[in-house]
Amino acid sequence: MKPNLEIMMNGQWWKNPVTTGSGTFSLEHSGAFYDVTRLGAATTKGVSWVPWPGNPMPRIAETYGGMLNSIGLQNNGVEEFVRGELVNLKNMGLPVVVNVVGKSREEYEKVVAYLNETEADILEINLSCPNVREGGMAFGISPKETYEITTALRKRTQKPLYIKLSPNVTNIVEIATKAEEGGADGLTMINTLLGMRIDVNTRKPVLGNIMGGLSGPCIKPVAVRMVYQVSRAVEIPIIGGGGIYAGEDAAEFIMAGAKAVFVGSAALMDPRAPIRIIEELENFMSGKGYENIDELRGSKHKK
């Protein structure tokens, strides 16, 4: 029997628990390789109040089992995004998670207030981009700032509000708890890990921005550990990810405590990865006799 992959996310049904990772999906480009309506939801690239040009090239460096990026949240601003990408995705009937970036609390508030009047389903607040000096990371590494910005944004929207957490902190549980206390409806975790590469032949950093965010299968154990810790400390749902490359990786995150999962850089390494992972998750579940996603939840662990 085919397992049921549906999940209920903040009052809305997703046909499966797989969404895309912010910054690795767009309708035009991903849609050239697969039918995007097969996704549980689409998570879009971070949008800011005004257009951002992003960082200098090169913005990509490969690492063993992963990659570094320093794109720097290049985007054309929320207005163009809402008119184009958001309308087009909603016309296809997809749940849409809109990732929001800003350089100040006011900017975040403006974008959130603007998106509140649109068809966006979930607002995912990026408090954790390591690539932009003011790209939210300053908020996301401080429990106090995380609490304050969450309460401020909470007042601006009735839509489900998710906070995307940075792994570049000493105690992620503390930050997650503050986001929940501030009124977040959910958490997305994890963002990339701050990293760096030097070309030993030229003695120069490989990335134009010197440092970048590490993603890909090499970060998965860190992400699973953090989802595991946080899910035991908060009541709100978690969209978990970081290095998911196969259906079994998605299952692992759900067992760790994630309600849904995101597939990020795997889509850069295999354009059809999100769909392949949905299929593999389904096959894994039928092979093991799981009838629905709830049966996957939780791991057998010793306290």
Next chain:
Amino acid sequence: MREKTIMKGQILSNRAIHRSVYRMEIQVEQKQMFSNYQPGQFVNLYLGERDLLLPRPFSICDYRDGVVVLIIQMVGEGTYRLSAKAMGEWVTLSSPLGNGFSIPRGKSVQVVGGGCGVAPLLGLSKKLTENGCEVTAFLGYGQDAFMVEEFLPTCKNVNIASQEGKVGYGGTVLDMWKNHADHKDVNQIFACGPAAMLQQLSQYAMKRGIPLEVSLEERMGCGYGACLGCGVWIGDSSPILKKVCWDGPVFDGGKVLWNYEA
């Protein structure tokens, strides 16, 4: 929406044509996806390994009847592993990506290539010749020349430069091009090679009023427009950041803002 796909291909041959340069022929599984191939487009090669996960983009050197020819320069671990692939092995590749060169009819044109930048110019020269163009090639190399014999049958003239002076003109392809008799009757130039070469050639061509298309190289992530890893500033009064992989890799040489920073 432009339809793209990922497919398997079988290696028909893979041989060194220079110390660190390989010529790989791949029989692709879905040749219908290549039916609209434009010279200047590229494919992603997926290594299919657990450690090096990003695709390697290679411009299509030539294509005929389901067989893609790629020129692969060994520059690191990934390309080293590709060089070791043997006849009969399978690889995973994308359908053609990006946008190719324009193909005028019945014009007098030049193709100018530096190093492995000569690769896409072969398929281009063939297509241009098929369309009644007269093609003059300027091919520049560091040391030994390669692929010259493939350009000879399809070009009216083939000029070779080698920086070490082993073959042809002693110097860069740019020096050779500048010292060439004249470029009066040239309708268009197509170029591929190092950025510095393309930048200077663009300046010379613009001075002479000759339209020029360049194929750019930039470090890519996904190769299909999703990650915004490979940007280039294009325009004049209001520069726009274009994606090399999706909007290019071929651009109007006169519109590329070579050293622009936002």
